[in-house]
Amino acid sequence: MSRGAYLALDWGTTNRRAYLMADDGAMLDTMRDDRGVLAVGREEYPAELEALRARYGDLPVIAAGMVGSTRGWHEAPYVAAPVDAAGLAAAALVLDDQRFTIVPGVSLLTDTRADVMRGEEVQVLGAVAAGLAPADALFCQPGTHNKWVRTEAGRITGFATAMTGELFALLRDHGILAGMLGGSVADGPAFRDGLARGAGAADLTVALFEVRAGVLLGRRAAEDAAAYASGILIGADVGSQGAGGAIGTVHLLADGNLADLYAAAIAALGGTAVRVDSHAAFLAGIHHLRELIS
Amino acid sequence: MSRGAYLALDWGTTNRRAYLMADDGAMLDTMRDDRGVLAVGREEYPAELEALRARYGDLPVIAAGMVGSTRGWHEAPYVAAPVDAAGLAAAALVLDDQRFTIVPGVSLLTDTRADVMRGEEVQVLGAVAAGLAPADALFCQPGTHNKWVRTEAGRITGFATAMTGELFALLRDHGILAGMLGGSVADGPAFRDGLARGAGAADLTVALFEVRAGVLLGRRAAEDAAAYASGILIGADVGSQGAGGAIGTVHLLADGNLADLYAAAIAALGGTAVRVDSHAAFLAGIHHLRELIS
Numbered sequence: 341m342s343r344g345a346y347l348a349l350d351w352g353t354t355n356r357r358a359y360l361m362a363d364d365g366a367m368l369d370t371m372r373d374d375r376g377v378l379a380v381g382r383e384e385y386p387a388e389l390e391a392l393r394a395r396y397g398d399l400p401v402i403a404a405g406m407v408g409s410t411r412g413w414h415e416a417p418y419v420a421a422p423v424d425a426a427g428l429a430a431a432a433l434v435l436d437d438q439r440f441t442i443v444p445g446v447s448l449l450t451d452t453r454a455d456v457m458r459g460e461e462v463q464v465l466g467a468v469a470a471g472l473a474p475a476d477a478l479f480c481q482p483g484t485h486n487k488w489v490r491t492e493a494g495r496i497t498g499f500a501t502a503m504t505g506e507l508f509a510l511l512r513d514h515g516i517l518a519g520m521l522g523g524s525v526a527d528g529p530a531f532r533d534g535l536a537r538g539a540g541a542a543d544l545t546v547a548l549f550e551v552r553a554g555v556l557l558g559r560r561a562a563e564d565a566a567a568y569a570s571g572i573l574i575g576a577d578v579g580s581q582g583a584g585g586a587i588g589t590v591h592l593l594a595d596g597n598l599a600d601l602y603a604a605a606i607a608a609l610g611g612t613a614v615r616v617d618s619h620a621a622f623l624a625g626i627h628h629l630r631e632l633i634s
Numbered sequence: 635m636s637r638g639a640y641l642a643l644d645w646g647t648t649n650r651r652a653y654l655m656a657d658d659g660a661m662l663d664t665m666r667d668d669r670g671v672l673a674v675g676r677e678e679y680p681a682e683l684e685a686l687r688a689r690y691g692d693l694p695v696i697a698a699g700m701v702g703s704t705r706g707w708h709e710a711p712y713v714a715a716p717v718d719a720a721g722l723a724a725a726a727l728v729l730d731d732q733r734f735t736i737v738p739g740v741s742l743l744t745d746t747r748a749d750v751m752r753g754e755e756v757q758v759l760g761a762v763a764a765g766l767a768p769a770d771a772l773f774c775q776p777g778t779h780n781k782w783v784r785t786e787a788g789r790i791t792g793f794a795t796a797m798t799g800e801l802f803a804l805l806r807d808h809g810i811l812a813g814m815l816g817g818s819v820a821d822g823p824a825f826r827d828g829l830a831r832g833a834g835a836a837d838l839t840v841a842l843f844e845v846r847a848g849v850l851l852g853r854r855a856a857e858d859a860a861a862y863a864s865g866i867l868i869g870a871d872v873g874s875q876g877a878g879g880a881i882g883t884v885h886l887l888a889d890g891n892l893a894d895l896y897a898a899a900i901a902a903l904g905g906t907a908v909r910v911d912s913h914a915a916f917l918a919g920i921h922h923l924r925e926l927i928s
Contacts, residue, residue: 454853455844456850501843510805516778543796543870545867548797553795556712576836576837576838
């Protein structure tokens with residue numbers, strides 16, 4: 341086994357993933373836990389880092405994600421889009437005599453929109469750097485907050501965050517639909533009906549109430565309510581990116597059930613989903629950034 | 635003071651309002667408490683009724699709202715729209731030797747939509763019966779679940795429920811925007827910006843994330859976030875009713891701050907808001923129904 345040269349951290353809001361990396365970018369070991377930013381007090385970060393080094397070796401660390409936010413450890417201010425990997429690297433927060441580096445997030449300000457991301461940019465730029473996706477592409481990164489990211493010539497030129505996963509969870513756990521959305525969500529007739537209702541809808545909150553009314557009035561089986569509601573929300577999400585035409589090819593940085601659902605939604609709305617390994621993309625991105633920063 | 639002839643109850647999910655009524659429909663006394671359907675166990679209803687009669691006299695009772703739902707006391711099945719007051723009266727659930735009557739709710743099933751209401755129909759039909767609004771009208775009933783109700787020749791012909799208030803509360807109390815939406819909401823520049831962003835938007839969940847990004851990036855003051863978010867949601871709500879043209883005249887069954895916000899939104903989106911006293915409308919409606927049932 342090659343010797344570890346550095347540690348790469350994907351330190352998000354809820355979860356944290358650590359990778360032991362060789363100098364050539366090969367991944368030697370990995371672990372994941374729930375010590376995300378929300379679970380770690382500001383004074384606990386040094387001990388967290390010490391524990392990781394005790395496990396993997398006393399190595400330099402490069403971290404991306406919410407650890408660089410105002411809710412994290414040290415703030416690495418956003419870099420405004422358009423930005424490429426070199427621009428991100430130039431703005432990296434290099435601390436502790438180059439033993440701890442935080443990758444900044446990306447911000448977007450247009451006349452009509454404001455948006456931010458932290459962590460997703462590493463996957464996107466890594467996918468391009470590793471040839472997992474072309475330099476001109478549309479990426480989709482489903483999750484609590486789904487990111488749509490547009491690259492042109494390898495630069496992130498625009499992006500949008502849809503609160504799809506968060507809204508589904510809020511509706512499932514609280515309010516009038518709570519108790520109705522506990523069922524499994526898979527691609528099928530109810531999910532497809534939801535996609536059709538949600539895509540392009542300018543009345544999303546009306547569509548969501550219909551989930552309840554449809555069950556009460558016997559139009560839809562109660563066990564299909566979750567799939568239908570998920571379809572509405574994912575349909576609205578995917579549909580919002582296809583305004584004025586087909587959505588085209590979407591590079592899907594996801595896996596598991598969420599990847600299946602978004603792939604089905606993209607296809608149903610006339611697009612083509614190309615799956616990209618999000619872990620490989622992150623590793624390619626963080627290694628590329630490390631080389632640019634060193 | 636006239637003698638009380640019956641008790642009218644507006645028995646909703648969270649609150650309950652009781653009115654002591656004279657035989658001619660005049661309201662003699664009223665009370666409101668939080669003994670809504672969610673707070674009352676099924677076996678507690680007889681005692682609740684007894685307490686009301688102990689206070690106001692041993693009178694016949696007519697009730698509308700969620701008390702007639704599957705979560706209430708006795709289920710009064712929905713009557714399908716289109717329906718008028720006579721149709722509602724004919725389907726009323728008359729119990730206890732005509733001493734307790736429950737007004738049914740209204741359902742809507744079209745090729746594409748399913749919707750239900752309980753209680754709001756009494757206000758709408760009452761507003762028409764009392765001449766507070768014309769027989770052909772569009773009504774708006776803001777609240778946790780805002781109802782848009784269309785009447786033609788005094789019949790309810792269509793309606794839609796927008797989960798506007800519920801979504802605002804969910805976002806304020808949970809998730810990524812929690813802690814950002816505690817500010818006051820009033821008509822003003824931030825609310826107006828929100829209206830413009832939300833009206834007609836097919837990317838509502840993207841717009842909601844912008845509330846956070848706009849504050850992080852310094853585009854909007856943190857204390858304006860609540861007004862902006864409310865504007866987005868109310869803008870989407872009102873805008874959803876104006877598809878394909880101006881919204882026209884809206885009869886607004888609301889009072890207080892919510893009435894002010896919806897009136898501002900309706901005007902900003904090219905419509906005309908006419909305020910209607912929702913309590914007077916309910917009393918006119920329930921009295922009219924009682925006369926039709928008796």
